[in-house]
């Protein structure tokens with residue numbers, strides 16, 4: 001390991017006066033930490049904080065130098081491994097990040113943020129099953145997970161059916177979130193499950209005050225599935241939805257164009 | 271177990287006296303307002319039950335709303351409210367007893383009666399006042415001065431809602447930072463006007479969007495299920511809501527996935543396509559255009575977030591008919607004319623192509639900005655960076671972004687008034703001077 005001695009000259013080298021100085025908020029936070037470090041130069045937490053500050057502003061070399069100093073002072077400092085893992089991850093060193101996160105999780109298996117980060121490192125390294133396992137563990141721990149976690153996990157399954165089940169778990173927990181439904185809709189369509197896709201479209205349309213584009217999409221799906229009569233009914237419903245809009249929304253260029261297309265589709269015999 | 275009567279008396283005394291001993295240390299504050307519901311939150315220094323007594327006349331708070339459990343962090347939702355109606359309310363561990371008139375018997379008043387007015391029915395136009403604060407949370411004299419200027423300006427005119435554009439509590443967005451920078455700074459506005467916040471980089475030091483955990487997510491109750499309008503985002507990190515004839519969209523420019531395939535952008539497209547409100551106002555932390563304390567041309571400044579918001583999100587907002595984009599982060603005030611379609615760096619700004627209506631947009635100047643009422647994509651929006659509610663830049667800043675028509679390195683906040691098809695924005699500096707103003711009229 002690279003040695004960083006505690007002499008003041010080297011301490012000074014752990015701070016930089018480059019482009020970071022352009023922003024007064026960073027300067028203020030840096031000078032606060034620098035002052036504290038002058039008073040208590042052996043406090044590892046201060047170097048971790050300063051490293052995190054640099055990392056937030058993507059000054060990776062400075063961040064790393066501060067983490068190394070903290071590691072010398074207190075190799076087991078709780079936040080240090082996570083911070084260093086995040087740095088490895090941000091710099092594309094996925095295997096190093098994964099190894100470090102495994103140490104973080106050995107110390108605290110309930111660290112949900114570490115689980116998410118390790119899931120992403122696993123995913124980047126191509127170990128999808130391990131990534132899914134970490135996402136599962138994280139989702140079980142997080143009180144209000146974001147839909148992004150379900151989307152990320154769904155993207156790791158090679159089978160569309162498994163991905164759908166994964167999304168449905170999110171939908172039953174979070175409600176009919178439009179981004180989860182849209183991803184599930186695409187998967188249903190890829191599996192040729194028209195009725196399931198239609199049910200998802202209806203759930204999305206049910207949330208939207210303007211239903212015409214969703215009804216058009218419903219018609220397109222039915223037409224592709226060889227159900228022309230139902231397709232025409234959907235197009236007619238879309239036209240009716242447009243007719244019900246206030247003038248100032250009905251007469252917009254996009255809506256006028258959509259209405260013209262729907263009129264053509266409802267009158268065609270195909 | 272049988273207790274001696276003296277101990278029993280002590281226990282009984284302690285039990286009955288306990289509620290009076292608690293102190294409300296935060297709030298009450300109003301969240302997630304809809305025409306028929308309101309979330310009331312407050313914090314006590316000890317755990318107790320959560321009760322809101324409310325009614326439409328100050329001395330008859332006969333309706334009660336409660337939430338389960340004995341807690342210090344109280345969250346109570348009032349439901350079945352009447353739209354556009356003034357309510358009075360008081361929070362506590364139990365319903366207040368009607369006063370007996372005898373001072374010795376009346377419990378000391380722990381929480382004053384507060385009031386709010388519910389939003390009007392969705393879609394109904396109503397003169398609406400919005401207070402907009404970017405980067406307020408310095409806790410210093412400048413923040414106080416900016417607050418007091420607005421108080422004086424609005425006077426008896428109620429604030430219908432207020433927006434925080436991120437970096438709401440410096441330096442780290444901790445609970446203690448929020449206590450001083452928000453809860454002790456704006457107590458009156460908090461208990462009368464629903465607050466809608468956006469996440470800034472300083473808030474994100476103590477919060478995580480992907481796990482929706484940390485201080486910011488703990489202290490705000492925001493709609494994840496489209497409770498207040500719009501489409502369901504499933505997250506408090508980005509959300510939308512309706513007020514009267516206005517659709518507000520809040521984005522997380524700091525910590526959520528900003529990629530074109532990401533959930534936030536997919537949600538935004540669906541959300542904008544679904545709204546029938548007259549006005550669309552977007553707010554988030556990182557500015558699309560700025561040459562203040564941040565440079566929106568820099569790929570490294572703020573991790574490229576300003577580039578992302580301009581190149582990835584602004585095209586979708588403009589295609590969706592956005593009228594106004596409110597941002598902060600840069601501790602200045604910068605404002606564009608009516609513009610559209612500028613998604614590159616500042617040298618690519620071409621006024622002949624990107625300015626939809628030039629001039630300052632003032633009725634008493636070059637004339638108000640005019641947009642067709644008919645919602646059309648790409649007919650122009652005004653971008654406002656108003657990130658100086660806590661401090662301006664201590665040193666000179668370029669303020670030369672070609673998309674901007676008015677730029678000041680001055681502390682202040684913005685006041686937005688929407689009345690039917692007219693929108694007015696005013697920037698007030700910390701000395702109380704009206705430094706910028708413009709109007710957009712739809713016809």
Ligand SMILES: [Fe+2]
Pocket residue numbers: 436437470471472555598599600
């Ligand atoms: Fe910021």
